[in-house]
Amino acid sequence: AQSVTQLDSQVPVFEEAPVELRCNYSSSVSVYLFWYVQYPNQGLQLLLKYLSGSTLVKGINGFEAEFNKSQTSFHLRKPSVHISDTAEYFCAVYSNFGNEKLTFGTGTRLTIIP
Amino acid sequence: GAVVSQHPSWVICKSGTSVKIECRSLDFQATTMFWYRQFPKQSLMLMATSNEGSKATYEQGVEKDKFLINHASLTLSTLTVTSAHPEDSSFYICSARASGSHYNEQFFGPGTRLTVL
Numbered sequence: 001a002q003s004v005t006q007l008d009s010q011v012p013v014f015e016e017a018p019v020e021l022r023c024n025y026s027s028s029v030s031v032y033l034f035w036y037v038q039y040p041n042q043g044l045q046l047l048l049k050y051l052s053g054s055t056l057v058k059g060i061n062g063f064e065a066e067f068n069k070s071q072t073s074f075h076l077r078k079p080s081v082h083i084s085d086t087a088e089y090f091c092a093v094y095s096n097f098g099n100e101k102l103t104f105g106t107g108t109r110l111t112i113i114p
Numbered sequence: 115g116a117v118v119s120q121h122p123s124w125v126i127c128k129s130g131t132s133v134k135i136e137c138r139s140l141d142f143q144a145t146t147m148f149w150y151r152q153f154p155k156q157s158l159m160l161m162a163t164s165n166e167g168s169k170a171t172y173e174q175g176v177e178k179d180k181f182l183i184n185h186a187s188l189t190l191s192t193l194t195v196t197s198a199h200p201e202d203s204s205f206y207i208c209s210a211r212a213s214g215s216h217y218n219e220q221f222f223g224p225g226t227r228l229t230v231l
Contacts, residue, residue: 043207043222104157
């Protein structure tokens, strides 16, 4: 079975500072990895995804993530955050050879401090 | 493209009544739709997978007789919460997978906030 761990439930960051949201996954087969953002009382919006190829993936709103197979990680980064980045961020994993379901982490609450 | 809508966006009902939530893929066909439930400050929990023209597959612990799912067309799935009780109050999110997607790319709806009094 596959699983996703987001160790940081809350991350406060000053505006214009860099941020990294951590995500580790567990799976015995190859996976696809996703980061979603959820603004208050809204559904999920895809930030970026890793399917194959280059391990550095760029997404919307200036976010990027790096797939590290040896460390089974897919950490999300942004060099300079903005107030509008305040939201809940979910890492998710999917495998065609697993349970074929999108498995979500518990989420990280990113709060930008003015 | 790839827009998913949900209706209503929020609903308040009395205990014992039934509530229907619609999930529509607006600009693509979705052979598979998913229903999730999200409690405050928690992650999304998959409730069921809905395939067009067939019965939904429910996750362990989800009562199929309480959460009725119908996926009658390639663009519409409905979730009916029957005899709702306060513990059913939650944020319900649907997603739709485009036909032919090989990596389960799901497009999410905006969610429906259900409050049962």
